[in-house]
Structures are given as C-alpha cells and as structure tokens.
Amino acid sequence: MSCELSDTRLHAYLDGELDAAGAAEFERHLETCADCQAHLAAEEKLREAFANSQLYERAPQRLRGKIRAALPQADSSPASFEADSTSTAGAGYWRWLAVAAILLLALAVGIGWRQLDRANRNAYEPTLAAAVVDAHLRSMQPGHLADVVSTDQHTVKPWFVGKLNFAPPVPDFANDGFPLIGGRLDVLDGRTVAALVYGRRKHIMNVFVAKAQPQESWSGSGEVQGYHWLAWENGAFSFCAVSDVSPADLNQLKQLFLAP
C-alpha cells in the first residue's frame, strides 16, 4: 500500500467522513490507483466482517437493575432517597423506617468503600502523583511558595477571584495545628488549579484544589521520592495534599477539609 492517500483519505472515504467534493475527488483518484482499489476492497471486507460479527455485547439485564437500584445512593443527600418510590410506598411510619434502613445501608457501603480504599492504598494514578510531587518540589524553590502570603483566609480567598473559573474553599485550620500560610496558582496536567499552602510544625504542605471533573477522579494515596500524597473529592472539588509530613498528618488535614 504505497499510495499516500491510502492512510487517511481512504479511511475517511470508507467512513463517509469526506464532504461531497472530497468524496468525488477521491473517487476520481480511485479510478487510476490500483493500490487504493486493493486497499479499499480489503477495508470493505473487514467492515463487512464487523457488520456480520455480532460482536456488540449488550448490558445484561441485571446490570440495568443494579444501576437503577443504586442510583439514589449516588447522591449522598437524603432528599434523593425520596425519589425511590419502590422502597417508600406505604404509610408514613414505614416510609421513615425505609429511609432509615437505606441510610444505614449507605453508611455500611461507605465503610466498605473506605476499607476498599485502604486495600488500594498503593493503587493510584501515577500521572497525578508525579505531577503533584513535582509541583510541591517546585513550590519549595525560593520565592515560589505563595503568590499571596497571608494567614487570613479572607485575604487568600478573594485573591483567587478572576484567576480561576471556580472559587476554591480556603479554610484556615490554625486552631487544629495546620495554619494557612498563603496561596498561589499552579498548573497540574495542563489544568490551572489553586494551591493552598499550610504549615505543619516545621513542614510545608501543599493542597491542590481543582474543580471536580466527571472524566477524572482524584483518589488514593501514595509516596513518591519520600513525599506523601493523598487525594480526595467532596463532590464539587477535587483535592490533593502533598508534603513530607506523615500520612497520618495528611489524613488529619483531609478530615478537617471534609468536616462540615
């Protein structure tokens, strides 16, 4: 297959992705190009094989049922359980009992999840881990730690306005041993994120905050070059804390962020 058109133009023609003029032009070329004729015939045979293959696999019926049953739990707000009419039919008393049972189940699932999370301690997204540790090391260079230096959350939070397309939470945990030092903009994986800087005894911690994306989940924990990182989401935001402090300290900071 030596004709240069056979690599892309031919596929676009086969897939009906050329406009009328482009298709006509390719057909004119096809009349005189034996390479492309042979290649197109081979591709059409392959397409036919796919069409007759019945390789498409439909979702099993039980999966559909499982997802339907799990849907309200996907949202942790109790209000959504009301949408599940099958389990709340009946008198008010039974209704509340059912809600309580579901909440209990959700709690159990939550605990299970946490244990699963623990089991997957070393399971992480290597790209995120590498990116946050790089960013952490970069921030340790002189003059790079914070663009806005302030222990006042009401100074740091407004600083982000207009610099990001979201307003990151900027809590100060000085009373819990994690004083806010400042904030800056950083770039992780091509995305602009907020970096919050906290102190922990003599150590510096970076907490990266991004708007949560459906296609990208931040979760897990791990160690890269002696630095620990811990990632979590709270629905609206994704967080990743990184520092040379102990994993227990990272976890404590995470709990402070998650506390209402």
Add this chain to the structure above:
Amino acid sequence: MLQQDERARFEATVLPHLDAAYNLARWILRGRADAEDVTQEALLRAYRFFGTFRSGDARAWLLQIVRNCCYTWLQKNHVAEEMSEFSEVSMPQEKETPESLAIVNHDRDRLRRALEELPAQFREILVLRELEGCSYKEIATITARPIGTVMSTLARARQQLRVILGGASAQKEARHEL
C-alpha cells in the same frame, strides 16, 4: 422534588446508552465481570456529575466517563497492558477450533480473538467506529484526541487487525496444504 426531576432526566438521557457503555467497557477491559463493575461505577459517577451535563451528545459524554473509568481500573489493577499504541502485535496463538462449528461462528470467533489481541487504544477505536458507529468527531470527543490523531490511529488499528487476521488465515492455509 428537584431530585426526582434530576433522576428522571438522567434515566431519559443517559441510561438509554447503557448498552454502549457496557460494550465499550467489555472490549477495553476484555472481561464481562469487570465490565459490569466498571460500567456501574461509571454510571454512578455520571449521575453524580449529571449537573455538569447541560445538553448535547449524552452518549459521547457517558462514553468519555466510561473510557476514563476503564483506564483507571486497568491502572489500579496493575494491568500494565498495552497502554502504548505502538506495541508490537505478537502472532496469534493457534487455538484449535472444532471443525463442527458453523462457518459464521468461526469467523466471528476469529475476529473476536484478533480484536482482543490488539492494544487497548486500537480496540477502543475499532469498537467505537465499527460496533458503536461513532463519527470521527464523536470519537475525538470520547478519546480526548484531535481528529487527525483519530484518523491515523484508526488507519493503524485496521492495518494491525488485518495483519493478525491475515496471519491466522495464512497459517490455516498452510496447515491445509500439509
């Protein structure tokens, strides 16, 4: 009753694409049980983020999430896999096929095995194009790649698939000649 509306809207716009979600997961992960788990996880994730989906192509939006969950799953389970699209395809392992099998079953099996041998990125693009019937633009959205890359990846995927199928049939012919 906002939640109820939200759920009804989700069931009407996203849930109809469950087959597409499962099929993509099944071919990326190469296993049905894993595909069920990851599809469920992806659907629940889609529900959680449904607020960010305004309108447009719900199938492409969902498949984007499914694809991402699949690769995260492969990484978590240390399936180092052929994450690179440049990895060489080994020659197909010869498996005996009972002569009694109908020829159509035989062809389907051959294509299935050949497809499963391809690197993940080739599998996914062929499944999206040939089984799911996605346009180049949709594939570009789902795989987060420029259209030019979609075209060249598809061309290479088809070429490798034909090499595997050709290799298998060549071996078979050679056996018949013996």
